Amino acid sequence: MHPPHRLEIRGLTKRFGPVAAVTDATFAVEPGRVTGFLGPNGSGKTTTLRMLLGLVRPDAGDARIGGRAYRDLPDPARTVGAALEAKGLHPARTGRDHLRVYAAFIGCPDSRIDEVLALTGIADAAHRRAGGYSTGMRQRLNLATALLGDPPVLVLDEPTNGLDPAGIAWLRGLLRDLAAEGRTVLVASHVLSEAERLVDDVAVMHRGRIAATGPLADFTRQGALEDAFLDLTGATA
Numbered sequence: 661m662h663p664p665h666r667l668e669i670r671g672l673t674k675r676f677g678p679v680a681a682v683t684d685a686t687f688a689v690e691p692g693r694v695t696g697f698l699g700p701n702g703s704g705k706t707t708t709l710r711m712l713l714g715l716v717r718p719d720a721g722d723a724r725i726g727g728r729a730y731r732d733l734p735d736p737a738r739t740v741g742a743a744l745e746a747k748g749l750h751p752a753r754t755g756r757d758h759l760r761v762y763a764a765f766i767g768c769p770d771s772r773i774d775e776v777l778a779l780t781g782i783a784d785a786a787h788r789r790a791g792g793y794s795t796g797m798r799q800r801l802n803l804a805t806a807l808l809g810d811p812p813v814l815v816l817d818e819p820t821n822g823l824d825p826a827g828i829a830w831l832r833g834l835l836r837d838l839a840a841e842g843r844t845v846l847v848a849s850h851v852l853s854e855a856e857r858l859v860d861d862v863a864v865m866h867r868g869r870i871a872a873t874g875p876l877a878d879f880t881r882q883g884a885l886e887d888a889f890l891d892l893t894g895a896t897a
């Protein structure tokens with residue numbers, strides 16, 4: 661396994677025209693933990709992740725992965741496994757073929773394909789065309805793709821979308837195992853009740869700003885994470 665990689669987000673700021681999508685976001689994500697990046701729709705989570713992954717250029721600030729900007733990583737695809745959204749699947753291609761194409765792209769052996777299919781519970785569907793996959797299966801295939809390079813860092817945007825309760829319980833176990841191996845796991849979600857069951861640490865984003873960070877237990881002492889979030893943001897349910 662690679663050495664542990666800490667993520668540092670420092671003063672990230674991004675506007676899209678009149679929209680201040682992210683303003684001065686600063687937080688760290690520790691290896692060996694599952695960190696929830698939480699906030700309502702449109703609060704700036706995806707834009708922050710896209711800046712972390714070098715997909716959007718920040719107006720100010722920077723993001724480091726194990727001390728380096730994404731663009732300076734010697735082997736980015738094997739350092740960071742990212743599943744931003746379950747789009748871009750060619751409907752006529754099988755699950756296995758999707759993984760084969762990406763495995764060739766990042767230079768990992770085909771044997772790894774069977775490993776990630778088993779890890780994500782879609783081995784039985786691997787020969788089926790992705791166009792016929794349910795949302796939950798597409799989510800699993802997306803996760804399998806992120807895991808192909810056996811990366812020390814995982815960045816997942818809304819990974820519970822489309823998963824049923826058993827699927828969410830399964831995902832919790834998988835993310836815990838990956839973190840226990842020393843990986844850094846960052847999970848963006850707007851569904852606080854689900855995130856609460858997945859994560860060790862929390863970074864809360866509200867209207868483009870980081871409203872709070874810390875261990876989950878600090879937020880749930882008084883009750884549900886959702887109540888702590890409503891208190892923090894002054895929002896009403």
Ligand SMILES: Nc1ncnc2c1ncn2[C@@H]1O[C@H](COP(=O)(O)OP(=O)(O)OP(=O)(O)O)[C@@H](O)[C@H]1O
Nearest residue numbers: 676679681699700701702703704705706707708850
């Ligand atoms: N490419 C873009 N062009 C213009 N506005 C954008 C663009 N990307 C994001 N925004 C705007 O920036 C704000 C933050 O969006 P972002 O997708 O980062 O939020 P989010 O927290 O990930 O939301 P969700 O939970 O819905 O995915 C929103 O107002 C969004 O409309």
